Amino acid sequence: MRRVRISVPAPASLRLELVGVPAGSSLTLDLRLEAVMEGVLVSGTVTAALAGECGRCLGEVADTVQAELQELCVYCDAGHPDTERDDKEVSRLDGDLLDLEPALRDAVVLALPLTPLCRPDCPGLCVECGQPWAELPVDHTHERPDPRWAALSRLATGPAPADPDPAHRTDPEP
Numbered sequence: 001m002r003r004v005r006i007s008v009p010a011p012a013s014l015r016l017e018l019v020g021v022p023a024g025s026s027l028t029l030d031l032r033l034e035a036v037m038e039g040v041l042v043s044g045t046v047t048a049a050l051a052g053e054c055g056r057c058l059g060e061v062a063d064t065v066q067a068e069l070q071e072l073c074v075y076c077d078a079g080h081p082d083t084e085r086d087d088k089e090v091s092r093l094d095g096d097l098l099d100l101e102p103a104l105r106d107a108v109v110l111a112l113p114l115t116p117l118c119r120p121d122c123p124g125l126c127v128e129c130g131q132p133w134a135e136l137p138v139d140h141t142h143e144r145p146d147p148r149w150a151a152l153s154r155l156a157t158g159p160a161p162a163d164p165d166p167a168h169r170t171d172p173e174p
């Protein structure tokens with residue numbers, strides 16, 4: 001078994017709608033290579049930079065992502081009987097990463113957050129004005145009830161119910 005730690009430029013395919021690994025940024029592969037009957041079993045972790053948009057406030061997300069990778073590399077060994085020589089191992093793997101790319105893409109894309117957040121407790125946006133809460137003063141508020149909106153919400157919920165207080169209904173006759 002060998003351990004190999006190398007960095008390769010990220011392909012452009014490692015992304016979801018809101019977040020992804022910037023193309024050309026450095027992917028760090030920390031891999032174990034095991035010769036098995038069928039070829040070389042490659043397993044280990046991929047660490048990559050993450051950039052995107054916060055799913056709550058649309059702010060910038062800068063993070064890292066780590067994914068587990070395991071792939072049987074059937075042709076890795078073809079024409080290389082010298083699997084035990086360290087000096088050739090790394091350069092050979094470098095070329096064979098082409099074969100690993102689909103597995104690597106699957107692993108990284110699966111590890112991407114569906115709702116990336118700029119920080120775990122991102123407060124999101126004010127629903128009234130759309131400004132990020134992080135940039136608003138703590139006492140930020142919108143005057144409620146604005147009489148015009150109050151009138152609208154009365155329309156939406158139907159006429160106001162009759163005054164239930166009996167004291168108001170039976171006005172004493174003079």
Ligand SMILES: [Zn+2]
Pocket residue numbers: 054055056057058059117118119122123124
């Ligand atoms: Zn955010």
Ligand SMILES: [Zn+2]
Pocket residue numbers: 126127128129130131140141142
């Ligand atoms: Zn607001």
